[in-house]
Amino acid sequence: xxxxxERVAALAVDDLRVEFPGDAAPVxxxxxxxxxxxxxxxxxxxxxxxxxxxxxxxxxxGLVPSPGRHVGGTVTVEGRTCSTPDELAELRGRTLAMIFQxxxxxxxxxxTIGQHLREVLEVVLGHxxxxxxxxxVALLDHVGIPSPASRLSHYPHELSGGMxxxxxxxxxxxxxxxxxxxxxxxxxxxxxxxxQILQLLKRLQRETGMALVLVTHDxxxxxxxxxxxxxxxxxxxxxxxxxxxVTLAPRHPYTRGLVAxxxxxxxxxxxxxxxxxxxxxxxxxxxxxxAPRCASAxxxxxxxxxxxxxxxxxxxxxxxxxxxxASRGEMIAPR
Amino acid sequence: MSVAAPVxxxxxxxxxxxxxxxxxxxxxxxxxLGAAILxxxxxxxxxxxxxxxxxxxxxxxxxxxxxxxxxxxFGTDEVGRDVFQRTVYATLLDVQIGAITAGIPLxxxxxxxxxxxxxxxxFDAVVMRLCDLILAVPLMVxxxxxxxAYGPGLSGVYVGLVxxxxxxxxxxxxxxxxxxxxxxxMLAAQTLGFRTRRVLARHALPHLVATCLVFFVSDVVGNILxxxxxxxxxxxxxxxxxxxGAIIAEGQVNLLTAWWVTTLPGVFVVVIGVxxxxxxxxxxxxxxxxxxxxx
Amino acid sequence: xxxxxxxxxxQAVPTMIGVAIVGFFLVHLVPGDPGRxxxxxxxxxxxxxxxxxxxxxxxxxxxxxxxxxxxxxxLQFGQSFTQHESVSAAIASRIAPTALLxxxxxxxxxxxxxxxxxxxxxxxxxxxxxxxxxxxxxCYAMPVFWLGLLLSLVFGLQxxxxxxxxxxxxxxxxxxxxxxxxxxxxxxxxxLFIRTLRASVIGALDAGxxxxxxxxxxxxxxxxxxxxxxxxxxxxxxxxxxxxGALVSGAVVIENVFALPGLGSLLVSAVTSRDFALVQxxxxxxxxxxxxxxxxxxxxxxxxxxxxxx
Numbered sequence: 001x002x003x004x005x006e007r008v009a010a011l012a013v014d015d016l017r018v019e020f021p022g023d024a025a026p027v028x029x030x031x032x033x034x035x036x037x038x039x040x041x042x043x044x045x046x047x048x049x050x051x052x053x054x055x056x057x058x059x060x061x062g063l064v065p066s067p068g069r070h071v072g073g074t075v076t077v078e079g080r081t082c083s084t085p086d087e088l089a090e091l092r093g094r095t096l097a098m099i100f101q102x103x104x105x106x107x108x109x110x111x112t113i114g115q116h117l118r119e120v121l122e123v124v125l126g127h128x129x130x131x132x133x134x135x136x137v138a139l140l141d142h143v144g145i146p147s148p149a150s151r152l153s154h155y156p157h158e159l160s161g162g163m164x165x166x167x168x169x170x171x172x173x174x175x176x177x178x179x180x181x182x183x184x185x186x187x188x189x190x191x192x193x194x195x196q197i198l199q200l201l202k203r204l205q206r207e208t209g210m211a212l213v214l215v216t217h218d219x220x221x222x223x224x225x226x227x228x229x230x231x232x233x234x235x236x237x238x239x240x241x242x243x244x245x246v247t248l249a250p251r252h253p254y255t256r257g258l259v260a261x262x263x264x265x266x267x268x269x270x271x272x273x274x275x276x277x278x279x280x281x282x283x284x285x286x287x288x289x290x291a292p293r294c295a296s297a298x299x300x301x302x303x304x305x306x307x308x309x310x311x312x313x314x315x316x317x318x319x320x321x322x323x324x325x326a327s328r329g330e331m332i333a334p335r
Numbered sequence: 336m337s338v339a340a341p342v343x344x345x346x347x348x349x350x351x352x353x354x355x356x357x358x359x360x361x362x363x364x365x366x367x368l369g370a371a372i373l374x375x376x377x378x379x380x381x382x383x384x385x386x387x388x389x390x391x392x393x394x395x396x397x398x399x400x401x402x403x404x405x406x407x408x409f410g411t412d413e414v415g416r417d418v419f420q421r422t423v424y425a426t427l428l429d430v431q432i433g434a435i436t437a438g439i440p441l442x443x444x445x446x447x448x449x450x451x452x453x454x455x456x457x458f459d460a461v462v463m464r465l466c467d468l469i470l471a472v473p474l475m476v477x478x479x480x481x482x483x484a485y486g487p488g489l490s491g492v493y494v495g496l497v498x499x500x501x502x503x504x505x506x507x508x509x510x511x512x513x514x515x516x517x518x519x520x521m522l523a524a525q526t527l528g529f530r531t532r533r534v535l536a537r538h539a540l541p542h543l544v545a546t547c548l549v550f551f552v553s554d555v556v557g558n559i560l561x562x563x564x565x566x567x568x569x570x571x572x573x574x575x576x577x578x579x580g581a582i583i584a585e586g587q588v589n590l591l592t593a594w595w596v597t598t599l600p601g602v603f604v605v606v607i608g609v610x611x612x613x614x615x616x617x618x619x620x621x622x623x624x625x626x627x628x629x630x
Numbered sequence: 631x632x633x634x635x636x637x638x639x640x641q642a643v644p645t646m647i648g649v650a651i652v653g654f655f656l657v658h659l660v661p662g663d664p665g666r667x668x669x670x671x672x673x674x675x676x677x678x679x680x681x682x683x684x685x686x687x688x689x690x691x692x693x694x695x696x697x698x699x700x701x702x703x704x705l706q707f708g709q710s711f712t713q714h715e716s717v718s719a720a721i722a723s724r725i726a727p728t729a730l731l732x733x734x735x736x737x738x739x740x741x742x743x744x745x746x747x748x749x750x751x752x753x754x755x756x757x758x759x760x761x762x763x764x765x766x767x768x769c770y771a772m773p774v775f776w777l778g779l780l781l782s783l784v785f786g787l788q789x790x791x792x793x794x795x796x797x798x799x800x801x802x803x804x805x806x807x808x809x810x811x812x813x814x815x816x817x818x819x820x821x822l823f824i825r826t827l828r829a830s831v832i833g834a835l836d837a838g839x840x841x842x843x844x845x846x847x848x849x850x851x852x853x854x855x856x857x858x859x860x861x862x863x864x865x866x867x868x869x870x871x872x873x874x875g876a877l878v879s880g881a882v883v884i885e886n887v888f889a890l891p892g893l894g895s896l897l898v899s900a901v902t903s904r905d906f907a908l909v910q911x912x913x914x915x916x917x918x919x920x921x922x923x924x925x926x927x928x929x930x931x932x933x934x935x936x937x938x939x940x
Contacts (some may be wrong), residue, residue: 064840091826093847100845105838108857110935119856124847155936171846468648472917475879476897477652483901483909484659486667494659519635560773564883567775568898585778589778591787598783601776608771 009036010077010211011096011179017072018055018064027281029055029068031235032307037228039178040205042212044226044243046219046258052235053215057181062088078178093124097177098159101184105139105163107156113140113167114152117235120174120280139170148289162193166200173204179211180204184223221264223247231255233288234279236306238315251314252296274310288316366617372610380426389423390417391577400593409599412585422600425577426607432489433559436496440554441547443497444504449543451505452512459509466502474499478561479570487570496558507550509545513541545622552615556608563604579604634932640851642925643691649917650702654695657685660906668711668904684708685907691872707911712903713896716726716913721893727797728806728885728892734808735815736870742816743823748859751831752825762828766821778814778887785810795889811888815880819873824870830862837861863934871927875920 018030037043045053059070062085070160074083077095082088086288107116117136121127127135127177133152139299140148143166162211165185172180182201186194202225205212214226222229222243229246231239231254239252250256257274264271276293285292287302294301300316309315349605383389395415403410409418424529465562470476478495485491563580565571574585579600586596660667665681682688685708686697701707707717750759786794797807834840835858843853885894893912900908932938 016720061845063844065841089844089850092845096845098842098845102838106842108839108843108861109937110861119843119848120846123852157937168842171842175847211727349653397691425684464644464648469646470875471645471649471921472652472913473875473878473882473920475882476913476916479882479897479901480653480656480909480913481659483904485661486904487902528738556771560771563773564775567773568883568886568902570898570901580773580775583773583779587779590783594783595781601773601780602775604773605768605771609767612767612771 008038009076009182010039010078011213012036012076013056013060014076015073016056016059016075017070018052018059018068020055020068020072022282024282028235029281031058032310033073033232033235035230035237035240036309037179037213039211040209042202042205042214042225044222044229045213045215045232046217046222046229047232048217050281051232051276053232054183055235056232057098057183057213057215059085060088061092061098061181063098086308089216093120093177094175095178096181097172097175098163098181098183099168099172099185102188103161103168104156104188106168107164109156112153112155113159116167116171117152117174124175135174139174140167140294143167143170143173143204144196145170161189162196165189165193165197167198169200169204173210175210176208176249177210179213181213181215183215184217185214187216193224194221200224219247219258231258231268234281234284236289236310236315238290238310240313251319252290252316253296253319254290257293258324270278347475363617365623366611366621369610369613369617372606373614374455376423376426376443376610377430378605379423380430382426383420383424389420389424391421392575400596402593403595403599410593410595412582412593412596414590418582418586418596418600419579421582422579422603425579425582428572428576429559429562429579430607432492432496432562433555436493436558436562437500437551437554439497439543440500440504441551444501445508445543445547447501447540448505448508449512452509452516462505466505469498469502475561475564478503478565482565482570488573488630489571492565492571493560500554501556503550504547504552508545511543511546512539524620549619549622551616552611552618556611559604559608584609631932631939635929638925638928638932642921645921646918647699647920648919650699652917653702654698656913657687664904664906668906677764681711684711685910692716702914705915707914708907710900710905710908710911712905713908716720717908720896720908720916721911724892724896726892726926727808727890728768728881728894730804731808731811731815731881731885731890731892734805734812735819735881736877738812738816739820739823741895742820743827744859746820747824747827747831748854751828751835751858752854754832762824766825769817769821772818774814774818774883777817778811778884780813781810784886797890797892807888807890811881811884811890814887815877818880819877822873822876823866823869827862827866830865831858834858834861860934864931867927867931867934871924874923878916878920 013036014034016033017028017029019026019028020104029198031322033052033056035043035045045057045111047053054293055064055068058064060075062070062075062082064070064085070085074081075088076082077088077091079093082091100112106166107113111119114136117139118127118129118132121132121135122129136152137148138152145151145163145166151163151261158169159167168185180201185201189197198221201212201214204210214221216222226243229241229243231238231252233254239246239250239255244253247259250259254274257272259268260273261273261274279289279292284300287304288294288297288306289302291297296318300318304317306315309317383391393416395411397415398411399413399415401407401411401415407417407419409422412418412421436564448461451459472480477499481495481498482491485494559579562571563578563583566578566580567584570586572581574581583597584599585600586593586600590597640768657664663682664685664687665676665678666673669677669681679688686694686701688694705718709715710717710720713720748764750762753759782794785792792810793807794810797805835854840853840857843857844850848856881892882894882897884890885892886898889895893916897912899908900912
């Protein structure tokens with residue numbers, strides 16, 4: 001196998017555009033988002049609520065919630081390019097899989113765990129009744145659920161949050177998907193369970209070589225589990241790079257703000273919030289959307305061509321290329 | 336590629352009729368239309384009652400069962416009376432009875448339900464039990480039984496409709512009050528005891544009244560239909576008083592030959608009913624908009 | 631599960647006693663002497679006294695109530711003076727057409743409700759949804775008897791395809807006579823059913839587990855039926871239990887429109903002729919039926935939804 005073939009991205013998103021109907025004009029939740037993930041690697045998508053990370057990841061598997069619409073760009077999964085949700089629908093299950101934020105509402109309350117598993121195994125994978133049951137037990141065991149055979153007849157409300165998320169993961173990997181999309185899978189869980197779930201995901205990734213895309217608002221999670229990361233703001237990708245580079249030496253002012261806002265166990269600096277409010281997506285100013293909140297904003301920021309800058313490593317053409325730790329403690333004064 | 340100009344998403348393709356309707360509904364066109372129809376019909380009926388305009392009782396045996404025409408838009412019935420005039424004349428009676436038999440339960444139910452929600456415990460339990468009992472018997476069966484006790488005529492109708500209506504308002508008000516209690520009493524707990532009642536009157540009561548009013552309108556429609564059914568069966572309004580159900584019943588025997596006597600008054604009833612529903616929905620929208628809803 | 635059923639039955643018993651109380655109380659609403667009112671001013675004292683005895687309104691009220699309750703438990707309500715037989719016999723002989731009418735009408739209503747609700751739930755707020763809602767508003771405003779007459783005019787008299795009155799014997803004859811009445815009943819109740827099922831299906835479609843099911847590669851069809859509809863049918867069953875009363879009410883009027891020999895027309899003739907014993911029996915019986923059906927609906931909900939059973 002050639003080196004090029006090995007480097008074929010498991011998931012490649014190119015110029016993705018997702019819109020929601022707005023009052024005057026459509027609100028662009030994801031604006032020209034592009035990224036790629038290779039097999040066996042983990043990509044983190046980071047940003048505040050409403051920055052478009054959820055819309056992006058849902059569009060990547062064709063599940064943009066109505067009234068939103070996937071209006072532009074393509075999603076290429078293992079070389080197969082799709083530009084509509086219907087095309088992506090065909091890949092769901094076997095190639096693409098997704099786990100959601102709230103495991104409690106992601107499981108049908110009137111179906112047992114066993115029924116959930118059997119449904120995927122029999123309908124998507126074509127197992128027989130008997131082999132499905134055996135496989136279901138194996139799957140539950142594999143994700144670390146104790147006494148799996150007895151769990152098959154339990155209902156979701158009889159399980160704890162952590163267990164439910166494990167069941168979700170089991171369902172998602174049942175079909176041995178090549179790409180697993182995770183929309184804030186640990187946000188609804190307590191800290192110790194969070195840790196366990198993240199470790200489970202990494203273990204599964206090591207075993208199957210699948211690509212993992214993790215949406216989160218928590219930079220700590222990015223630091224711990226992700227190989228690469230993209231940072232989103234107001235629907236644009238504003239910075240991209242390896243997790244280490246972005247969290248240790250952030251270049252875009254927004255990323256620096258995020259990093260500075262993280263509480264640290266060591267060091268003397270207190271976390272600093274980013275001043276201002278998240279942008280009103282209904283009326284974005286021209287140019288860089290972060291300009292209104294950016295301490296280093298210049299008049300030229302209003303003329304920034306976001307479509308071109310967003311595909312580079314850092315969407316701020318004026319960002320200092322600094323790697324000094326002092327940059328983390330920079331004062332970000334309100335404008 | 337520069338920052339793209341807004342691309343019309345597919346949802347904007349339907350810029351025509353559907354978007355217009357949606358905008359129109361938001362501005363309350365339904366409410367205005369419904370209210371206009373109601374005012375017109377009730378006004379015309381009231382005019383007939385007060386000024387003696389028109390001729391709803393006049394028989395003309397030379398012109399029985401005539402087909403609809405300009406002179407008689409709904410035709411004439413078996414004894415030559417103008418069906419349209421009779422139908423319009425009946426509007427005031429039907430709407431009046433509908434409104435009164437919905438209004439009295441509203442008042443009773445509001446007080447009972449609010450008290451049940453407020454005081455709770457055994458009072459609440461007793462009131463709820465009574466409501467359950469009345470609601471356990473099917474509506475028409477209950478009303479018919481009460482009419483049986485009082486005999487055909489309006490007294491049985493009034494008692495029957497009022498009795499069957501009270502539980503709905505009680506339950507509605509009670510559940511609203513229970514919800515309010517969570518919020519209002521939290522504040523009231525910090526103030527002096529007697530202020531609680533004032534807080535209730537100032538904040539709870541308007542909200543409860545608003546909720547009941549929304550239900551009231553559809554209740555009026557329902558009551559009119561029950562009254563019409565009773566009159567159709569010969570147990571409500573007695574002849575020769577024009578009433579919608581009675582008029583329809585009178586035409587039944589000639590259904591095949593003179594279908595208009597039965598059919599057209601029914602259309603009139605449906606139009607009035609729809610007008611009321613539109614008004615009710617518009618009212619609900621407006622009350623919510625004004626922030627009377629606590630949600 | 632068994633425990634839930636027992637608890638639910640236990641809750642229903644006081645309601646059933648309550649229905650009996652309502653039936654008992656109704657006769658005492660009569661302004662005056664029931665026997666005199668029913669038989670008229672020219673009837674003899676003896677006849678009036680016999681009538682009142684039959685009705686059980688003589689004697690102290692406590693005793694009356696006890697006698698009445700024991701009568702209810704044996705389904706005995708005295709004699710019907712218009713039907714010249716016991717109340718229970720009169721009711722028993724006429725229960726079949728009513729039960730068939732309600733069952734038939736209900737089936738038609740459900741057969742219409744499920745596809746229409748699914749259709750509009752998937753097309754929320756589009757033209758079809760608004761159209762169905764508008765039709766529902768119109769149907770709500772229609773008098774039941776008028777709709778029945780309209781249908782019998784079009785399908786019975788003008789087109790001649792279905793009978794407009796009477797009740798033929800035999801199952802196929804009965805179904806044929808009941809078709810127009812059942813359709814009328816269905817048209818009156820379907821709009822409420824559709825509004826509820828539509829809301830439940832939309833609620834289910836918006837739920838997280840539907841999106842999760844889609845993400846696992848399950849087809850849209852399977853998601854709609856196996857997940858959304860299945861979950862949405864639970865509140866629907868509850869609603870059905872609550873609307874049985876409305877179905878019975880509609881049936882009462884419809885039986886008179888189409889001259890069907892069922893409990894509805896029996897009730898109306900009993901009311902007209904002031905046959906209080908018969909009215910009493912019908913009120914109690916119909917009320918008890920509604921309570922029992924509500925109970926069955928709740929049990930069915932518990933079967934469908936594991937969260938309800940403790």
